[in-house]
Amino acid sequence: MIDLYTWPTPNGHKVHILLEELKLPYNVKPINIGKGDQFKPSFLKISPNNKMPAIVDRKGPGGKPISIFESGAILMYLAEKEGKFLPKATRAKYQVIQWLMFQMASVGPMLGQAHHFRNYAPKRIQYAYDRYTNEATRIYGVIDRQLRRSKFIANDRYSIADMAIFPWLRSHANQGQKLEDYRYLKRWYDVIDARPAVQRGLQVLADQRRPGPMTKATKAMLFGAAQYKRR
Numbered sequence: 001m002i003d004l005y006t007w008p009t010p011n012g013h014k015v016h017i018l019l020e021e022l023k024l025p026y027n028v029k030p031i032n033i034g035k036g037d038q039f040k041p042s043f044l045k046i047s048p049n050n051k052m053p054a055i056v057d058r059k060g061p062g063g064k065p066i067s068i069f070e071s072g073a074i075l076m077y078l079a080e081k082e083g084k085f086l087p088k089a090t091r092a093k094y095q096v097i098q099w100l101m102f103q104m105a106s107v108g109p110m111l112g113q114a115h116h117f118r119n120y121a122p123k124r125i126q127y128a129y130d131r132y133t134n135e136a137t138r139i140y141g142v143i144d145r146q147l148r149r150s151k152f153i154a155n156d157r158y159s160i161a162d163m164a165i166f167p168w169l170r171s172h173a174n175q176g177q178k179l180e181d182y183r184y185l186k187r188w189y190d191v192i193d194a195r196p197a198v199q200r201g202l203q204v205l206a207d208q209r210r211p212g213p214m215t216k217a218t219k220a221m222l223f224g225a226a227q228y229k230r231r
Helices: 010-022 071-082 090-119 126-149 160-169 183-193 196-202 216-223
Strands: 002-006 026-030 054-057 066-069
Touching (some): 010 071, 054 071, 066 071, 071 090, 090 126, 090 160, 126 160, 160 183, 183 196
Parallel strands (some): 002 026
Antiparallel strands (some): 002 054, 054 066
């Protein structure tokens, strides 16, 4: 059984989708980042960087529990353990890993900044607005070019690289992007979005995330002094 500490964000959705694709049993333990659950000592023992998602696999290596934080590491661990969505052959395996690292190093951080400065910054900072919107455009172009020659992100087989990137593109409008501008990306996006396991993964805790504008209290928790308090 997997204990899943999560919230319905792109990084959370990555792990939700893989768990659904693998059909693994898991217990959802909400970490409401808008209320500060990520700073609780009990969670910091599992995720010292105070970020979700994190997991505890009660039947880890040697039959003993193991806790893992960082969504990319969780994807690799679960895929390798179950022998699915991460090839065993070295060449194919690293085709997937390099695109997973691309998501962790570029897609997530840069699209997150585009989303922030376009939607949540207290005032519009034109330099940041333009820089991160342009970087989002560049990243979408990288993905589109790759998908011009490959059915899925890493190669012609669906993998954890696809599961990692897809959730980050769901907020394309908030990143200043139109999927219709990227022919091959749009084709791939629609294929992934239609998968039943993906739709199930996107519904995890969906009822607990408030629609509409973010409140001042939530903004303060996510972007204010609470993030930088020494613990």
